[in-house]
Amino acid sequence: MSTVRVRFAPSPTGYLHIGGARTALFNWLYARHTGGTFILRIEDTDRARFVPGSLEDIFTSLRWLGLDWDEGPEVGGPYGPYYQSERLPLYRQWADWLVEHGKAYRCYCTPAELEQMREEQRARKQETTGYDRRCRYLSPAERAAREAEGRSWVIRLAVPESGQVTFHDAIRGDITFDNARLQDAVLLKSDGWPTYHLANVIDDHFMAITHILRGDEWLSSVPLHWHLYAAFGWEPPVWAHLPVILNPNGQGKMSKREIIMPDGLVVPVFVHQYREMGYLPEAMFNFLCGVGWSLDGFTEIYDRATAIAAFDIAQVQASPGAFPADKLEWMNGVYIRRLAPDDLWERMLPFLAQRLHVSETRLREHEGLRLLVPFVQERIKKLSEAADYVDYLFADAIVIPDPAELVPAGMTSQTMAAALERAAQTLAVLPTWDEPAIEAALRELVTALGLKSGQLFGAIRLAVTGKKVSPPLFVTLQAVGREPVCARLNAAVALLKRGT
């Protein structure tokens, strides 16, 4: 029994996309499930579309998700090199082999000629468009003439012009195509570099790939690949075409750039963007598993080991699905709440430092901040949101744009000013400055003044934090500290008195 060997084969033409990450994940899951090998191969045959930095991004994003590769860049392996740009002689050798054996041929058409041909086909409204094989049946003399002219050429595969090809897809079952619809695809470009089709088939063969799990957009090129394997006399691997991920609104393949939803919500498409927004890698991993696959139909939260144990290609969804952005939001919140407070603290620090413009060192020394972490934890869905719940800790003074908001229904500026004054006086002389003492004192004050707790507490919250929403009040006051609390309360009192 041969061991499973799967690969993720991105091209460095952009940052790691959510769709690519899901493809990588399913390959990785299958490898880990079967005890097989997960290979990373870089398909850098399109020099024109190379994007600087994309390679590094692919590596760091994969590692961030915990998708470690057993063979490939930076780790090596017995089937290298793992960059296609370093395997050029192989492709040329086998392309020539195909020509020598009559399976492929040199085509001397220029891009301009091909464009003109397509133009004519469109004008005629021809049913089948594409290369008309004009160079396939050149006589030896014609061929020699073109060679003598020194014309550049590409190598095209000579696919059968009739008959059918039927192949098996591990997710969709048997699929049949008519050969008549196939193109004599270019295998080797005029610059001597291979196209995807050639390089992919040769590498998969020589890297002993057993299963190809890739995006659905490749399904229609399987017949071509099938004929390539046949021409070489090689055994094809098992194909499994993963459903494409659609935009969150279900319309169209997920964009290559960020998506703006009708309600203004921005949905990023690159893995690094999610990392930067404060999504947890374990949440992202769990979430991605659920796009096109389901553990058991009812368990939503599960770890890597559970996913690995249960993963099965045959259970992968065949139909395309929208990117469930709202579910990711929820799931990240679940993972944040599950974190040990110390763990969350460490992960939050870089985000806080960036948003609050305060050094991590100073953040670490801030006892009040540390005190609020558990309360922030159950309120945020992304690490980047934490700053919104603690920024007032680092403010010199609180700005209350609208003093009227300090005064709830049933109260006046005067009564509230008096109440806040009493609160400040009470808190100023509390024997101890901690949450139970603060709560006891303020609840007592509420009773003494004949108020509802919400009336007073809401005003104190606004006066001290500048916000209507914050972590629970008493621990928030403790975190802010006695001096600033009293100062801010008194500032609010002054504001109210000035307003009347």
Next chain:
RNA sequence: GGCCCAUUCGUCUAGUGGACUAGGAUGUAGCCCUCUCAAGGCUAAGACACGGGUUCGAACCCCGUAUGGGCCGCCA
């Protein structure tokens, strides 16, 4: 336009001929809790695209229609 793939609550999905009065999750709405917002608990509405077959019996098998998606490059 041609070819190929797909079609279960708004969305992600369970379901592989009888256990389906179609399950879970998210989202939405309501209630409880409550100092705000969350979290948590409870409840509600919400789907087998349509039409034909096959079968004692169909979400599940077959055909057609519709709809969605993918591909038709010297891109991957």
